[in-house]
């Protein structure tokens with residue numbers, strides 16, 4: 556087995572498809588919010604592997620949960636029950652709304668399942684069931700948002716509001732269109748009698764950390780109710796405490812204190828703590844449409860992954876990490892807005908809790924590379940938005956040390 560950076564890079568070039576723009580760094584081990592490369596260099600991880608590592612690396616409770624489950628039962632077909640699945644679904648019932656779960660392995664699969672379920676409901680409506688009028692149009696189309704990201708399958712490429720993601724994979728899967736986030740008139744114009752679902756992220760991630768305005772969410776819910784449309788919140792980035800609530804939509808609070816809930820919520824990334832877990836979580840009346848034979852996944856709900864995901868919920872609750880994420884985020888926003896060395900370069904700092912975007916006035920050159928040189932891992936999206944999404948259990952001192960390096964990297968590039 557090659558062990559030096561150069562050997563591994565040479566071998567990778569030979570054997571790996573080059574679909575990722577990778578930096579010439581080979582990571583070897585992690586602990587908490589730190590990663591070390593094969594040369595022993597340490598990095599503060601402020602991006603948590605695109606959000607998957609919500610509790611950092613090798614969190615002891617997750618390691619224990621995985622070890623215990625791995626020693627008991629690895630995999631069982633979904634023609635049988637297993638306790639880890641019901642435990643995990645129960646955690647969602649306790650932290651979100653009353654619903655039922657379907658398990659898969661990734662965010663895009665959760666979104667695919669959500670769209671299939673919305674189409675089932677749309678077909679029922681045409682049959683006169685599910686509150687529809689007999690003979691009404693079958694509802695099958697999906698409206699999503701410009702600047703959105705929903706995954707890389709053909710349907711999710713069609714749902715994603717970024718032309719660069721779609722390019723080269725035409726013809727597009729039919730039935731998907733996009734409107735601008737916040738534009739209610741545009742949304743009303745895009746919806747027709749065949750619209751089955753509206754799909755959106757509570758905070759757009761890839762698009763550059765753009766939170767959905769509360770008033771827009773409230774009105775969107777009203778429109779969907781009025782027109783029999785399924786509202787899907789893609790919480791693949793915003794789930795599991797990252798935004799300072801269990802789920803991003805819990806920020807959408809009406810004047811009477813009620814929360815704007817979706818009909819379906821999709822999860823990925825953080826929910827498995829870095830293991831491949833996707834969840835499509837639906838209100839019970841909708842979930843009832845997904846009867847045997849309509850959808851499935853061989854390894855979905857795998858006991859080891861489900862045990863890890865349940866431990867993610869338990870650790871977040873036990874260690875009060877939602878409040879922790881909230882206060883670290885507030886600290887960072889206040890600090891980054893007032894750093895004298897970068898004030899002239901920063902256009903805006905936005906986001907919630909530990910899902911932050913620093914929008915620069917100009918697209919930076921070599922910023923992520925500078926961070927790597929300094930020993931901090933970050934991400935740039937939408938050309939000029941630095942994304943910070945560390946493990947939400949990062950301690951205050953490490954967070955501050957990481958922010959020092961982010962400021963240094965911005966100042967230097």
Ligand SMILES: Cc1ncc(COP(=O)(O)O)c(C=O)c1O
Nearest residue numbers: 661662663704705706791792823
């Ligand atoms: C909001 C959102 N939805 C869905 C996905 C797709 O998730 P996955 O890569 O697990 O398929 C992503 C990935 O970045 C995402 O950011």
